[in-house]
Amino acid sequence: MSKIQNKNLKLAIQKEGRLSDDTLDFLRKVGLDFESYQQKLFSTVRNFPLEILYVRDNDIPNYVSSGTVDLGIIGQNILNEERPKVKKLLNLRFGFCSLVVAVPKESTIFNLSDLTGKIIATSYPASTRNFFKKKNVSIKVLPISGSVEVTPVLGIAQAIVDLTSTGSTLALNDLRTLANIYDSEAVLIANENVVTSEGKNILLTKLLTRFKAVLSAKNYRYVMMNVPSKILPKLKKFMPSLKSLTNSKVAWDGLISVQSVIKEDFFWETIEKVKTLGARGIIVLPIEKMIV
Ligand code: AMP
Numbered sequence: 409m410s411k412i413q414n415k416n417l418k419l420a421i422q423k424e425g426r427l428s429d430d431t432l433d434f435l436r437k438v439g440l441d442f443e444s445y446q447q448k449l450f451s452t453v454r455n456f457p458l459e460i461l462y463v464r465d466n467d468i469p470n471y472v473s474s475g476t477v478d479l480g481i482i483g484q485n486i487l488n489e490e491r492p493k494v495k496k497l498l499n500l501r502f503g504f505c506s507l508v509v510a511v512p513k514e515s516t517i518f519n520l521s522d523l524t525g526k527i528i529a530t531s532y533p534a535s536t537r538n539f540f541k542k543k544n545v546s547i548k549v550l551p552i553s554g555s556v557e558v559t560p561v562l563g564i565a566q567a568i569v570d571l572t573s574t575g576s577t578l579a580l581n582d583l584r585t586l587a588n589i590y591d592s593e594a595v596l597i598a599n600e601n602v603v604t605s606e607g608k609n610i611l612l613t614k615l616l617t618r619f620k621a622v623l624s625a626k627n628y629r630y631v632m633m634n635v636p637s638k639i640l641p642k643l644k645k646f647m648p649s650l651k652s653l654t655n656s657k658v659a660w661d662g663l664i665s666v667q668s669v670i671k672e673d674f675f676w677e678t679i680e681k682v683k684t685l686g687a688r689g690i691i692v693l694p695i696e697k698m699i700v
Contacts, residue, residue, distance in 0.1 A: 416457040417602075417611050418477040423462035427594055430502040431481050434594075435460070437696075438618045457611055469494060469597070478602040478612070485571060485592040489532050494597040498619060501626060503594035505573040507535055510583040512560045517567065520545050520587055529556050529565035532589075536569040539589045557581040617699070625695040627672050633682065633690040634663040642685060646678060663688070669695065 421431045424446075432444055442451040442460060450461045461477055468480040469492035480494070483503055487496060509528070511517045517526075520543050529550040530536045540547045550565050557577055559565040569589065572578055578585065596619065602608050635643060649668045670678045679690065 415607070416452070416459050417479060417608060417615065418459045418461060419479040419481070420461045420463050420468045420471050420477040421481045422465040422468070425465060427465065427481065427483065427503045431594065434500060434502060434622070437622045439697075456615065458615065472597050472599050475599050475601065478599050478608060479615075480597045481594055482597060483571075483592050484595050485532070485535075485590070487595065487597065488590060488592070489535050491534075492597075493600065495600050495603055496595055497598050497616065498596040498623070500594040500596060500619075501623060504592070505571045506591045507532055507569060507589040508572055508578075508585045509539075509567060509569050509587045509589065510557075510572075510578050510585050511567045513582045513584050515560075515566070517586065523547050523567055523586075526566040527564065528567045528569055529559035530569035531556055532569055532571075535589055539569075539587075557583060618697075621697040621699045624698040624700060628669045628695055628698060629672060629675055630667065630693040630695050631670055631679075631690060632665070632667045632693075633687045634665050635682065635685070635687045636662050637664045638662070639685045639687075640664070640666075643682065646681060669698075 421435075422428045435442070440456055440458065441454040444451055444460070444462070448462060450459055452459055461471075463471065465482055465486065468477075468482045469486060469490055471477045472480040473493045479497075481500065483505070484496075484499075485505070485507055487494075488507075509520070509523075511523075517523060520540070523540075524545055524547070527548045527550050528536055528540075529552045531551070531553055533549045533551045536547075536549050550559070552559060556568045556570045558581065559568060560583070561581070567586070568583065570578075571592070572585070575585070598612070602612055643666070647668045647670070679692075682690070
């Protein structure tokens, strides 16, 4: 069995669970080349000085804060709940979910204040207490480690606080959402000393550049199109990446060929505008990495 190299950066990720597949996909998109299969405890990345450790996600904050590993990927929800002494470096744009307060569909509880004096079951006791304290509603918290959604049927709680993404587990258990406590996604965290430690800090900067290149690319599309040259000044107003375009050649029929990137959030809006202005032959491509 190969050994972990101490001079390498160490990254802990969830071994088995909801974040595992998306985390592995993300690391591969970054261009890291490593093996991963069920029984593996750690992998050495072939093309970057990085070791990947596969552990339980609840253990990741401790491993990172104690320096057992330099980096970790966990849900923001764990940071909010446990407030470990680690540095958050990046939002990773996957593993989206929300921590919500939910009550049985037929319940007469419609406002948070209706929960005064009631029992709320949750695996997120600290987040629940903070939320209700801020709302000035006094409740009792029943900490539960799993299957929180069955507690109202069992009669041991009148409401729950749990993570949800599609809402299907809540619906399946005849629960309705009363309030959103916070939204969460996967985040990259680091040991506080790694950021300042000589040697490792250089590796970390390189790794972060790669992570950010993939994250930026995910938010943009590459667009090629033919546009009448006379509309170029108008195009430049809402396609900032065209601003530097000055001497493009007229291809034919008064049309010039331009390329640009469009932010995903404004994609359809922008495409509709350029079409109205006379753009033709619009081709859209995904971007693999974007180094800015
Ligand atoms: P697991 O331990 O496999 O249930 O994974 C839990 C982690 O996945 C949480 O800490 C969240 O960050 C994330 N997650 C994403 N969507 C959900 C969801 N609908 N329910 C629970 N966890 C979720």
